Each structure stands twice: as C-alpha cells, then as structure tokens.
Amino acid sequence: MVEDTPLHVCLVAVPGSLLLPIAGLYEVLTAFPVVAGFHEGVPSSPPFAVEIVGTAQTNVPAASGLPITIQRAVDRIERTDIIIVPTMAVEERWEAGRHPELVAWMQRMHAQGAMLCSACTGLGLLAETGLLDGRQATTHWAFGPGFRQAFPDVELRLDEVLVTAGHREEFAMSGGAASWQDLVLYLIGRFVSPVAAQAIAKFELLERHAEGQAPYLPFLPQTQHGDAMVRNMQNWLETNFAVASPVTEMTGRSGLSPRAFERRFKRATGLSPIGYVQQVRIDEAKRRLEQTDLPIDQISWEVGYEDAAAFRRLFKRIARVSPGIYRRKFATDRPA
Structure with a gap:
C-alpha cells in the first residue's frame, strides 16, 4: 500500500x-x-x-x-x-x-x-x-x-x-x-x-x-539473410509444409549433410529446421481456425500432424492457448 x-x-x-x-x-x-x-x-x-x-x-x-x-x-x-x-x-x-x-x-x-x-x-x-x-x-x-x-x-x-x-x-x-x-x-x-x-x-x-x-503473434520469418539456398527452402516450405518429413525433404534438396544443413538453416533464419516447420504449420493452423469451421482434428491432419493430441500440445506451446480457445477468440464472422 x-x-x-x-x-x-x-x-x-x-x-x-x-x-x-x-x-x-x-x-x-x-x-x-x-x-x-x-x-x-x-x-x-x-x-x-x-x-x-x-x-x-x-x-x-x-x-x-x-x-x-x-x-x-x-x-x-x-x-x-x-x-x-x-x-x-x-x-x-x-x-x-x-x-x-x-x-x-x-x-x-x-x-x-x-x-x-x-x-x-x-x-x-x-x-x-x-x-x-x-x-x-x-x-x-x-x-x-x-x-x-x-x-x-x-x-x-x-x-x-x-x-x-x-x-x-x-x-x-x-x-x-x-x-x-x-x-x-x-x-x-x-x-x-x-x-x-x-x-x-x-x-x-x-x-x-x-x-x-503469443496468440496475436504471426510468424514473421527472417528472409533477408542473403542465403539463396535457405531462401529457396523457405519458399518450398510455404506450399509443402504438410508433407510427411519436410526436414528430410529440404535436406535432400539442399545437397548438404543433415548436420551441415541444420547449421546453415539456423544461422540464416534463427530457427532450427524442425522449429521453423512447426512455426509454419501452427501459423497455417491459426488461419484455418480463424476462417473455417473445420474440426480441429482435420486441421491437425491438413497441416501435417496425424496425431491430433501432439498437435494440440504443440499449438498450446507456441500460441499459449489451446486450438479451441484460439478459435473462440479469433474466429471471423461471429454474430454480436
């Protein structure tokens, strides 16, 4: 007092x-x-x-x-x-x-x-x-x-x-x-x-x-890093984030060893390849929760997670709220 x-x-x-x-x-x-x-x-x-x-x-x-x-x-x-x-x-x-x-x-x-x-x-x-x-x-x-x-x-x-x-x-x-x-x-x-x-x-x-x-924070990846190979992988991931093993796929496309690719990717973006994939997938899940009525389990599958429970845990770790709470908070076209 x-x-x-x-x-x-x-x-x-x-x-x-x-x-x-x-x-x-x-x-x-x-x-x-x-x-x-x-x-x-x-x-x-x-x-x-x-x-x-x-x-x-x-x-x-x-x-x-x-x-x-x-x-x-x-x-x-x-x-x-x-x-x-x-x-x-x-x-x-x-x-x-x-x-x-x-x-x-x-x-x-x-x-x-x-x-x-x-x-x-x-x-x-x-x-x-x-x-x-x-x-x-x-x-x-x-x-x-x-x-x-x-x-x-x-x-x-x-x-x-x-x-x-x-x-x-x-x-x-x-x-x-x-x-x-x-x-x-x-x-x-x-x-x-x-x-x-x-x-x-x-x-x-x-x-x-x-x-x-965290719930309001969009994923804003670092792209002005000057590494053309990493930028190409970022571009590829924008439309291929739901593939089964995106990190393995990017590593193969890079022509580098897994360890060398991870070091180079993290140096350019500030995130590990798997951390980057998770951010991209959760950002897309946010968009679908806001703009669609799709069940959460289906959104989980569409962004690349077959295990819906694992998706929910990851979503809450990144967004600090569950997918259901996020949808109630930010879903569009809700009546007053």
Missing part, C-alpha cells in the same frame, strides 16, 4: 503519441474515488497524482490529429516517482534523436530513483536512455524487427505482454496497443494492492492478457 502522499506519475506526450493510451492511463490512475464507492478494498484518496508532460506546456497533435494537452514541461519537474511513455506512431524503424531533452530528463529521473515504464512503441524512447541495454523488454510485435535493428543490445521478448527489469524492477514495459491495461493494473497491484487492481479491472472492464502476445 502506498503512503499518504500520492505517487507522482508523468505520462509523456510528444507529437504523434496516441491519445487513447494516454487518456486511458490517466483516467484509470485517477479513478479511485469513484471505484471506492463500490468496493471497500479501493482507497478513496487517490494514490497517484498524474500529469501529462512534454517538452513544453502546450497542445501537441496526436497521431489522429486530435490535440493532447501537455500540463507541464519536463524542465519544470525536478522529481517524480513513475514515468510512462505510452504508444506513439513510429516508422518501421525507430528514428533516434528526435527528443533528446526527454531522454536526458528520464535519465536524470531514473538516477533519482524514478521508475520508467513504456507501453507498446513507447519502448523506443525508453531504450534511447541506454538503461535497457542488456535487459529484457517487450513492445508491439510489429515493431520488433525495426526495434532490434535500432537497439541490438536490448533483449526483446515479443511473446510477453508485460516485462519488468532492473534490480529494483524499476523498468516495466508492456507490448501491444491495448496492453497499457496490463501495465496500469500491474502498477496498481504493485503500489496499491492486488485487491484494488482487481476491483479497478472489474469496474472499468479492463482485460489482462495473461497468455501474453
């Missing part, structure tokens, strides 16, 4: 920030007096004092064009407890150096003990501080390839929806666009109480993504 003095929280806004995560974080972190009237486990006095901050006290355009009001400039903030960088519109690769004053300010605040957080693509600005080098982090899966190029020293965990790091767990990062909900519930549970976090979640209809980003 927090002390009587509220924790000071800064929501960082820049031109191109998304308005919804900022508004959502602000309103949930300040909702305690309302929710307290419905749940005795929620304190009536606000445990957080929240401000939207930026380089100047002005209005900046959100990615949608709607205005975001910056309530205080960071050069007027000498101390804070928690800094959150929410989602912002970015190019395919993070363009560093656009907000040096914010990066320097976050470094100073961290040195004074502040916790640094990000939601979705806000991770890029947090990573510019250099404080995440050698640590794990997460962001939106679509931002992953460009982020890795810009910040190779940060270990991305795109399968996770929430990652904490640091010896004090002074860094907390959430993944996809709606994962600001996971972040805000984590902060409430940590600094107020788990009971309050649960009550806020139920009152606001917030959803925790307990299975991480």
Whole structure:
C-alpha cells in the first residue's frame, strides 16, 4: 500500500503519441474515488497524482490529429516517482534523436530513483536512455524487427505482454496497443494492492492478457539473410509444409549433410529446421481456425500432424492457448 502522499506519475506526450493510451492511463490512475464507492478494498484518496508532460506546456497533435494537452514541461519537474511513455506512431524503424531533452530528463529521473515504464512503441524512447541495454523488454510485435535493428543490445521478448527489469524492477514495459491495461493494473497491484487492481479491472472492464502476445503473434520469418539456398527452402516450405518429413525433404534438396544443413538453416533464419516447420504449420493452423469451421482434428491432419493430441500440445506451446480457445477468440464472422 502506498503512503499518504500520492505517487507522482508523468505520462509523456510528444507529437504523434496516441491519445487513447494516454487518456486511458490517466483516467484509470485517477479513478479511485469513484471505484471506492463500490468496493471497500479501493482507497478513496487517490494514490497517484498524474500529469501529462512534454517538452513544453502546450497542445501537441496526436497521431489522429486530435490535440493532447501537455500540463507541464519536463524542465519544470525536478522529481517524480513513475514515468510512462505510452504508444506513439513510429516508422518501421525507430528514428533516434528526435527528443533528446526527454531522454536526458528520464535519465536524470531514473538516477533519482524514478521508475520508467513504456507501453507498446513507447519502448523506443525508453531504450534511447541506454538503461535497457542488456535487459529484457517487450513492445508491439510489429515493431520488433525495426526495434532490434535500432537497439541490438536490448533483449526483446515479443511473446510477453508485460516485462519488468532492473534490480529494483524499476523498468516495466508492456507490448501491444491495448496492453497499457496490463501495465496500469500491474502498477496498481504493485503500489496499491492486488485487491484494488482487481476491483479497478472489474469496474472499468479492463482485460489482462495473461497468455501474453503469443496468440496475436504471426510468424514473421527472417528472409533477408542473403542465403539463396535457405531462401529457396523457405519458399518450398510455404506450399509443402504438410508433407510427411519436410526436414528430410529440404535436406535432400539442399545437397548438404543433415548436420551441415541444420547449421546453415539456423544461422540464416534463427530457427532450427524442425522449429521453423512447426512455426509454419501452427501459423497455417491459426488461419484455418480463424476462417473455417473445420474440426480441429482435420486441421491437425491438413497441416501435417496425424496425431491430433501432439498437435494440440504443440499449438498450446507456441500460441499459449489451446486450438479451441484460439478459435473462440479469433474466429471471423461471429454474430454480436
């Protein structure tokens, strides 16, 4: 439980920030007096004092064009407890150096003990501080390839929806666009109480993504590796993934020994041949679960697994949910 003095929280806004995560974080972190009237486990006095901050006290355009009001400039903030960088519109690769004053300010605040957080693509600005080098982090899966190029020293965990790091767990990062909900519930549970976090979640209809980003994560294979032979095998596998022994078939087509082929394939793609085949097959199974009414056992057979039980185990290991749950979650053309 927090002390009587509220924790000071800064929501960082820049031109191109998304308005919804900022508004959502602000309103949930300040909702305690309302929710307290419905749940005795929620304190009536606000445990957080929240401000939207930026380089100047002005209005900046959100990615949608709607205005975001910056309530205080960071050069007027000498101390804070928690800094959150929410989602912002970015190019395919993070363009560093656009907000040096914010990066320097976050470094100073961290040195004074502040916790640094990000939601979705806000991770890029947090990573510019250099404080995440050698640590794990997460962001939106679509931002992953460009982020890795810009910040190779940060270990991305795109399968996770929430990652904490640091010896004090002074860094907390959430993944996809709606994962600001996971972040805000984590902060409430940590600094107020788990009971309050649960009550806020139920009152606001917030959803925790307990299975991480894995169910949402498409298979995005590495293809720009410069190995023509491996690329040909990848192309062949796109339409032949269901054959009985695809790894044996690819090895024979390569003209290499099994060990040499495996080393070369993994060096190019980052995955072993069998691991790559499994990803391709499960990705295709996801598509069929979403778009067809075929029985799961039939989908298992069509993507290359005669043993439906083994298919279900593999699917859950990769997607973190069973095929049946995945279908209920993502099947198209469902009535309201």
